[in-house]
Amino acid sequence: MIEPNCLWGWECAMSIHERDGFSNAKAPRAAVLGGGVSGITCAGALAEAGWDVTVFEKSRGIGGRASTRREGNLTFDHGAPCFSEEGGPFAETVNALLGSGSLAPWSRRTAQIRRGRIEFSEDCALRYVGVPGMSSLPRRLSRGLRVLNGREVSEVRVTGSGSELHFKAGESEIYPLVIVAVPAPQAAVLVSGIDFLSNAVSRARFSSGIVAMAAFSERLDVPFDDASVDGSDLSRVIRDASKPGRGDSDCWVLHGSPEFVERRLEEDSDESAERLLSEFSSILDRPLPEAIFSSGHRWRYARTTKPYGESYAFDSKAGVGVVGDWCLGDGIEEAYASGAAMANHLLEVSGVSS
Numbered sequence: 643m644i645e646p647n648c649l650w651g652w653e654c655a656m657s658i659h660e661r662d663g664f665s666n667a668k669a670p671r672a673a674v675l676g677g678g679v680s681g682i683t684c685a686g687a688l689a690e691a692g693w694d695v696t697v698f699e700k701s702r703g704i705g706g707r708a709s710t711r712r713e714g715n716l717t718f719d720h721g722a723p724c725f726s727e728e729g730g731p732f733a734e735t736v737n738a739l740l741g742s743g744s745l746a747p748w749s750r751r752t753a754q755i756r757r758g759r760i761e762f763s764e765d766c767a768l769r770y771v772g773v774p775g776m777s778s779l780p781r782r783l784s785r786g787l788r789v790l791n792g793r794e795v796s797e798v799r800v801t802g803s804g805s806e807l808h809f810k811a812g813e814s815e816i817y818p819l820v821i822v823a824v825p826a827p828q829a830a831v832l833v834s835g836i837d838f839l840s841n842a843v844s845r846a847r848f849s850s851g852i853v854a855m856a857a858f859s860e861r862l863d864v865p866f867d868d869a870s871v872d873g874s875d876l877s878r879v880i881r882d883a884s885k886p887g888r889g890d891s892d893c894w895v896l897h898g899s900p901e902f903v904e905r906r907l908e909e910d911s912d913e914s915a916e917r918l919l920s921e922f923s924s925i926l927d928r929p930l931p932e933a934i935f936s937s938g939h940r941w942r943y944a945r946t947t948k949p950y951g952e953s954y955a956f957d958s959k960a961g962v963g964v965v966g967d968w969c970l971g972d973g974i975e976e977a978y979a980s981g982a983a984m985a986n987h988l989l990e991v992s993g994v995s996s
Contacts, residue, residue: 670992672819673698673807675795675832678706679974680965681823682783683981689787691989696817697787698807700794703777704784707944708974710775711855713935715889718855719776720939723868723880723895724748724769725974732978735783736770744782746773746886753866757873758925760866773887779974798822798832800960821984822964825943826950829964839964842955846968850907851944852898854915858931861892875902875921891934896922903944911938946972953983958991 670693674685677699689695703709707721727733739745752765772778797808804818822829822839826846833839867884871877878897882888896918898906906914915938923930946968953970956963965984967977 670694670818672696672821673805673815673817674821674823675798675807676706676823676966677701677704677780677784677789677791678823678966679708679780679783679977680967680969680981681821682780682787683978684821684823684965684985685787685981686783687982687985688988695788697784697789698793698795699789699791702791704789704791705777705780706977707941708772708776708780708977710772710777711937711939712775713857713937716857716891716893716935717775717888718882718893718895719771719880719885720853720855720895721941722776722974723878723882724771724776724885726767726769727975731982732975735978739779739782740770742782744773744778745770748885750867750884751865753869755869755871755874755879755925758927760864760869762865765868771885775887795832798835798962800835800962805960805962818961819988820962822962823966823981825966826964826968827943829966833962833964836957836960836962838957839955839960839962842950842952843964845948846946846950847948848943848968849900849945849947850903851941852903852906852911852914852918853939853941854896854898854918854936855939856894856896856915856919856930856933856936858892858894859934860931862894862931864926871899871925874925875899876918876925879922892931894922907940911940912936914938914940949976953980954987956984956987963988 672693672695674681674697677697685695685697709721711718711720727736748769748771752763754761754763794810795807796810799806804816805820806814806816808814822832826843829843867881869879877899880895882893882895898918915936949971950969954965963984965980969980970976
């Protein structure tokens, strides 16, 4: 068991959903496929306990939806805008990162916009953000890990000597233990040859998302920083510039409504951004300041609409597991809990601890 005062500390209070037969190999080599919060959390805990862990991430950066788009001195948290913590192991990690300056509380003015009317609401829950962007969280959690970017795995093939990872570039490597930490629809492709895991990932459901990012030439004079929107092509509008550690430019992130996303998912994302900016102007009933930058982004798997229902799934005969926020919900908190539970179980059954 990991000591509770370390960054990865927790006690096992999660449900176990697995098969019997995982060998008691000491400190095996492990591959984690996906550098989002769940994968980084799992990899970090195993590595801190002395395991030989490699994280393979297909993108140039890490973090998944805990990511930040940078354009010169402009920053946009175009995925998860913030998170909360409700005690337990994640609270310990949050407190440690607050002390390091990687996180900060976000004091925001919240509102709800209905039919053009702004109704103010009280923000009762304390929210946290990465500093200077949401990507600071996964970057801090991944410190000291072996992370290989631009390495996309196309297939996980279970063999007698371990799981063979087949990369899109053509090469392959064998690992005795593999943790798949990507959205369930992508995980389904990788674990298609493992019936138990295929059944598990098929239980999760996702919706897509479209966001517009814009920086204005002057501050937009509105009495809120974070507003939900009803009856519109927008579902949420966020002044990213109100978050601690951001620059002076008035940067906003606008989230499209589910109906808008369904209609425009295959449209050019920058065209979708222009539509969302026009809608923002319409609901405010005034022109927006001149945009010095605007762009759109499409998230194919933005929100979990139906979670798997367990903290993780692990086929111990194959030595392959799956983790992700989609196991429990769709937030950073759930991603952390999933990765932590998987790592804690592996440490327990292998007899390895820090």
